[in-house]
Amino acid sequence: MxxxxxxxxxxxxxxxxxxxxxxxxxxxxxxxxxxxxxxxxxxxxxxxxxxxxxxxxxxKLKAVGVSSDLEKLINSLIGVASKKPLSGRESPSIVTLITQEEIKNSGARDLIDILNLVPGMDFGVDVEGVIGIGLRGNWAHEGKVLLLLDGQEMNEVLFGTTQFGNHISVDQIKRIEIIRGPGSAIYGGYAEYGVINIITRNGEDINGISAVATYGQMQKSFARRNLSLSGGYKKGELDFSIAGSIGEAKRSDQVYTDVYGGSYDMNKFSAINPANLNVGFKFRNFSTRFILDNYAVRSADGYDAVREPYWGKFNSKFCEIKYELKLGKKLTIIPKINYKNQIPWNTEGDSITDPYYKIADRYTGNLNVSYNYSRKLNITIGGEVFNDRAEDRVEGSYYADSAKKVSYLNEAVFAQALMKFRLINIIVGARFDNHNIYGSSFVPRVGLTKKIDKFHFKVLYSNAFRAPTIENINLTDSTGMKPERTSVIEFEAGYQLNRKSIVTVNLFDITTRGTIIYYFDNNTGMDAYHNVGSNGTRGGEFEYKIKDHWGYINLNYSFYTASGKGKIEDYEVPQNKSVLLAFSAHKANLNVNFNYTRHFTINPSVSFQSDRYACTSIDTMGNGIIEKLPAVVYANLFLRYVNIVKGLDVGVGVYNIFNERVRYIQPYNSLHAPLPGLSREFAIKVSYSFGFKKKEEGTE
Amino acid sequence: MKRKIVLNLICFLFLSVVLNSRVHAQEKDYRAYSIYVYNFIKYIEWPESSKEGEFVIAVIGDSPITKELRALAASKKANGQTILVRNIVSLTEIGNAQILYISTGKSSLIKDVLEKTKNVPTLVIAEREGLVKKGAGINFLTLDDETLKFELNKKAIEGHNLRISQTLISLAFVEK
Structure with a gap:
């Protein structure tokens, strides 16, 4: 047979x-x-x-006698979706909380491993070997999902992108709070479809020195060699932490074949090498942070056709100074200054492609005022001003009007009222941005949430926008550039079945208008951006969590359809109008942790993705041919032993057990063939902590 | 293939739910409630007429608080008076209770309770949040982090000829 x-x-x-x-x-x-x-x-x-x-x-007395492990998790406060922290079940967004315990147990190699298990999240290839994120069927790579690392906006300023794959060290993460829906009413123009808020360990959490070394081996070559070091100290009101990571990895050990039939061996030319330094200092109400983030991507796939191998570099520096001024019990004023300096997509160029070397800076001033009028009413108002500057360092290359430098100014005000009543919580908020080039955006939102004993619900309506970036403005065509606007309706219902398990279901409807699209202008022979038509998805997500002293099971399923929504040619699949390029309509994830003993845990995970569509070749006219790729099942297993000797943990894992073909598909039809990902990988992770007041594992 | 996967998922969920259904939901810690009740007694002064005989706490409705209040009564006195805890089913049984505790299930009786205790030195404590707005002296509430707190209606309490210490007021969310 x-x-x-x-x-x-x-x-x-x-x-x-x-x-x-x-x-x-x-x-x-x-x-x-x-x-x-x-x-x-x-x-x-x-x-x-x-x-x-x-x-x-x-x-300090609590109203409840015993909180189960699950209840501690689902009732823990989340701040990402509202300026004032609320429990995940009452937070005015569809949220996901990922804890340090879950990250460690899963043996996650990078953020892709973690986020792939989140309902609705997926990944695709952009260009030049860079992997970006998709959410609820929508390509969100260019400035549509905000990635925060300890409060710093990681999105690069020129295009708004974030780069995934062996980038940010997962060994330093304390928790990740995710909004799987719009966040513009709080965060502005990078948070149209979602927000990923990564919080690393502070000095108190580290309280000593720790090191984590990871080695992974694919079939033909090593997959990664990473080292992460952290030090932290807290005494009285002073908290200091320093964490650094460095490494090298490969995107794949497979062969990439472009739509024209050209190919190259990714085992030789697909390095993804990170180097990151993160320093945090806090004394009383004053805090400051500095992050250095360098990420280098080696590739030969370019925009579509295979070319000579080259490096693409993303170098960033972030700095923040913040003061939390508390005036009495009710009023808190937080002034904040941020600076980021970035050199993204930096390439040297060759005989075919021009070099790209642009320096971008963003200077941001932010003031947030929170007033607890009563226990039931919190009002937050604030303002933000940022100045974007960019300079083209390539000889003979210019911005519009032959300028070597550009400078833009954006001013914003925001407000939010959170009203808590016995039967319902009402959250009303809005943000108004005004940019000196592309004009204004007003994004209101309203949310109704409540937890009533075991049941909770959320009804949310949000407007959001994607702010055109420096390069969107620079490369706009004659039609001019406007912000892309999105409205989202979401409904969530959850029921705590018992002390150990909860089920949650949500439905969403996303409509985006004036979508900002990249295209190649044949008339000018230049890259260009313009606003076109509308698009969107609707669908649902289901989650089932069980958590107890023996471990936990997280099961989720997500579904989207593009039926009934506007269509944009670049995203659509001609033979199936209900799905969009690159992203599976159906996705199910299972993530299990089983504490076999107090020290030894077994952690299998499975991800199922239904059929996808990708541009794999071209016809005689040079148009991309869209092909259906079969459903895939990725399975991982990670075994972890903690405290072999005091402070020493060792984990071994096998990823992509069945050696499925991992392929990152370009979610817009720009003739980039699917980019191979990691084949089956065996990895070992060794961590050692010195000087910790070591908590017993399982109670983290 | 899709059908088999969906069937697998449904079976998995169904069995999981069935197996887990024996477990009860998170329960209130009524001992914490009783500790608060004792502190209400400490920081509220009843008129002289109520300082004789037993200090009666009447609980209306079937609630685990009764057991915890009886444990309190067994070990503590109310400013020298012996504490007696009575579980009542009808408002006619209130008698001369110094405290009437309205359990969650009997919250709808608040109007009748106020009518029955009008001008009587009885502190009306409600378990459900928001009842101070309807005239209860005190009601419990739970904050987002599950901390137990209480709301206090100063006017309503003083209307029953009771005096509240500033210490208690400083701990409460005061209804204005």
């Missing part, structure tokens, strides 16, 4: 589900462990008379 790929996938997927199911059943057969009572520390006072506790102790 011939075993087809479909049969194999079904078999493997079924077996993995069964494995996860058994992992789930086992704990019910085991002896339950005692869970720490929330108020236990207060009840175990030396006085023995709990009724005579002090006023300070009285104020």
């Amino acid at each position: 011939t075993i087809t790929p479909e049969m194999r996938n079904t078999y493997l997927f079924s077996r993995l589900l069964l494995t996860a199911f058994l992992c789930f059943v086992f704990p019910f057969l085991s002896i339950a462990q005692d869970t720490l009572h929330t108020n236990d520390s207060l009840y175990k006072m030396e006085t023995a008379d709990i009724y005579e506790m002090s006023i300070e102790q009285l104020q």
Whole structure:
């Protein structure tokens, strides 16, 4: 009998589900462990008379007796979706929280591994070997998803992009808060479709020195060699941390074949090498941060046809100074100054392609005022001004009007009212931006949320925008450049089935108008951007979480369709109007952690992606041919042993167990063939911590 | 293939839910509530007429608070008075209770409770948030981080001829 790929996938997927199911059943057969009572520390006072506790102790009493591990997770406060932190179930956005514990257990190699397990998130190739992000079926790479690292906007200023794949070290991350919907009403023009807020460990979290070394081996070559070092210290009101990482990796060990039939061996020319330094200092209400982020991508795929191998470099520096001024219990004023200096997409050029060397700076001043009028009403208002500057350093290359330098100014004001009532929370907010070139954007939002015992719901309506970037403005055609505008309706309902599990379902409807699209202008022979038509998706996401002392299971499924939405030729699939290029309409992820012993954990994960469509070749007229690529199942297994000796943890994993073809597809039809990704990889991760007050694993 | 995968997922979810359904939801820590009740007694002064005999706490509705208040009564006194906890089913049983505790399930009785305790030195404590707006003296509430707090209606309490210390007011969300 011939075993087809479909049969194999079904078999493997079924077996993995069964494995996860058994992992789930086992704990019910085991002896339950005692869970720490929330108020236990207060009840175990030396006085023995709990009724005579002090006023300070009285104020710490919790209303609930025991918080299960799941309840601690789902009720933890999240600040990314509202200026004032709220529990994830009441936060006025569709949010995902990823903890340090989950990142460590999964053995995630980079952010792609982590974000691939988030409902609705996916990745595609842009150009020059760079991988970008997609969300809910939409290509979001160019300035549509804001990536924050300790509050710093990582998106480069020239195009708004973020670059994924062995970039930011996951070993230093404390938690990731994600908005899987619009965030412009708070964050402005990079947050049209989503926000990823990465928070690294501060001095108190590190409290010593730690090192993590990772080595991965693919079939033909090494996959990665990374080293991460962190040091942190907290004494009194002073908190200091310094973390650095350096490494080298390969995008793939496969062969890339372009749409014209040319090819190159990525085992030789697909390096992705990061170097990052992150320094944080906080004393009382004053804090400052400095980040140096260099990322180099070696490739030969260019824009479409294979060319001579070359390096693309993304070098950035970020600096922030912040002061939190508290005037009484109700009023907090936070002035903040940010500076970032970037040299993105820096290439030397060759006989075919011009060099690209532009320096961009952004100077930002931000003032945020938060006033707790009462327990039930919080008002936040603020303003932000930023100045973008860019200089073209290539001889003979200019911005419009033969200028070597450009400078733009953007002014913004924002406001938010959060009203909490017994039956409902109401969040009303808006942000108004005015740019000296492309004009104004006004993005209001309103959200209704509430957790009522085991049930919670969210009804959200948000406007958002994508701010044209420096290069969008520079390369605009004669039609002029305007902000891209999006409106999103979302509904979420969740139900806590019991102490250990919760199910959440959401529906979304995204409509984008005046979409900013790149094209090659045959008349001028130049790259160009313009606003065209409208597009969007609608769909739903489902999540099921179980968490207990034995571990956890996260299962999610996401679906989108482009049916009934405007169509943009670059994104559409001629033979299937309900999907868009590159992104699967159906995606399911399963992420399991099983604490076999207190020190040893078993962590399988599976990701299923339905059929996708990609441009793989051209016809006789030179037009791209869109081909259907089959569904894929990626499976990983990571085994982790903590405290082999005090402070020493070792993890080994196998990724892409079934050696599925990983292919990053270009989500817009610009004749870039799918870019191969990592083949099966065996990796080992060794971490050592010195001087820590080591917490027991599992209670992180 | 898709159908098989969907079936697998449905089976997985169904069995998971069934197996987990034995577990109860997160419960309130009524001992914490009883500690607060004791502090209300400490920081509120009843008129002389209420300082004789037993200090009666009446609980209306079937609530686990009764057990915790009885534990309190077994170990503590209310400014020298013996504490007696009575679980009542009808408002006619209020009698001369110094405290009437309205459990969540009986919140709808607030109007009748106020009518029954009008001009009587009884502190009305409600478990459900928001009842101070309807005339209860105190109601409990839970903050986002699950911290137990209370709202206090100064006017309503003083209307029952009770005096509140500033210490208690400073701990409360005061209804204006």
